Amino acid sequence: MKKVKKIKIKVNGKVKTLQYRTKLSKLVENLNIPIKKVAIEVNQEIADKKKLNKIILKNNDKIEIVHFIGGG
Numbered sequence: 716m717k718k719v720k721k722i723k724i725k726v727n728g729k730v731k732t733l734q735y736r737t738k739l740s741k742l743v744e745n746l747n748i749p750i751k752k753v754a755i756e757v758n759q760e761i762a763d764k765k766k767l768n769k770i771i772l773k774n775n776d777k778i779e780i781v782h783f784i785g786g787g
Contacts, residue, residue, distance in 0.1 A: 722774040740767035
């Protein structure tokens with residue numbers, strides 16, 4: 716039986732365990748995040764929303780998801 720590798724990342728300060736080679740787009744989808752209303756940071760760098768499908772998460776990555784709030 717083949718063992719599936721797992722990685723641990725932090726999302727907004729909370730530890731999450733994911734499968735090895737999970738794409739950022741899959742994480743966003745699994746968290747039901749409205750992509751148009753958030754900014755996503757990976758290890759303190761803003762992620763290009765057009766490239767979420769190309770960003771593969773690694774062990775100990777730190778993800779920050781910030782929601783935009785309208786008002787004024």
